[in-house]
Amino acid sequence: MVRTIAASTLALALLGAVAAQAAGDPVATRKAIMQSVAGAAGLSGAMMKGEVAYSPAAGKAAISSFNAAGHTFGDYFPEGSQAGDTTAAAKIWEDRAGFEAAVAKLADAAGAAMQASGKDGPADVEAFKAAVGPVLGTCRDCHQVYRTR
Numbered sequence: 574m575v576r577t578i579a580a581s582t583l584a585l586a587l588l589g590a591v592a593a594q595a596a597g598d599p600v601a602t603r604k605a606i607m608q609s610v611a612g613a614a615g616l617s618g619a620m621m622k623g624e625v626a627y628s629p630a631a632g633k634a635a636i637s638s639f640n641a642a643g644h645t646f647g648d649y650f651p652e653g654s655q656a657g658d659t660t661a662a663a664k665i666w667e668d669r670a671g672f673e674a675a676v677a678k679l680a681d682a683a684g685a686a687m688q689a690s691g692k693d694g695p696a697d698v699e700a701f702k703a704a705v706g707p708v709l710g711t712c713r714d715c716h717q718v719y720r721t722r
């Protein structure tokens with residue numbers, strides 16, 4: 574059950590990202606990527622709190638979603654995409670190196686979580702917490718500086 578929910582949520586989020594990308598809209602694409610990490614973060618939090626029964630497969634699905642975001646998100650901030658329906662801060666374009674370092678923190682934390690997951694996902698919720706904690710720490714750090722709200 575948990576596995577089904579996780580898989581379908583993530584698949585939907587990824588489909589959204591792909592559809593937006595096909596439309597050539599970087600703002601919609603980066604938001605869709607963030608929606609997928611928000612889904613993964615929601616599932617992670619629910620499993621950590623015991624609201625949703627932990628399963629290694631669901632844990633790994635969440636971690637895979639963070640990892641995919643870490644490797645793609647930074648590609649969707651071309652010049653000219655500062656305007657429109659976006660909460661991306663102007664600082665991204667003023668301090669590109671700083672922003673890329675923040676994206677790399679997400680990618681590095683998610684990469685380490687992938688390593689710790691092994692083939693089948695973290696064995697229990699304690700191992701999952703240890704793997705995902707650092708990933709979740711990157712959300713607020715980046716948003717505080719590179720997002721307008």
Ligand code: HEC
Nearest residue numbers: 604607610611614659660661675676679711712715719720
């Ligand atoms: C490297 C910086 C960075 C990291 C790390 C990051 N975000 Fe974001 N996030 C952004 C930016 C920039 C936006 C604004 C995108 C836009 O509106 O164009 C955003 C937007 C969002 C949104 C709103 C999407 C929408 O539809 O408007 C959510 C939800 C979100 N992030 C969740 C998360 C979560 C959860 C994490 C951690 C797992 C995370 N973010 C990690 C930079 C980051």
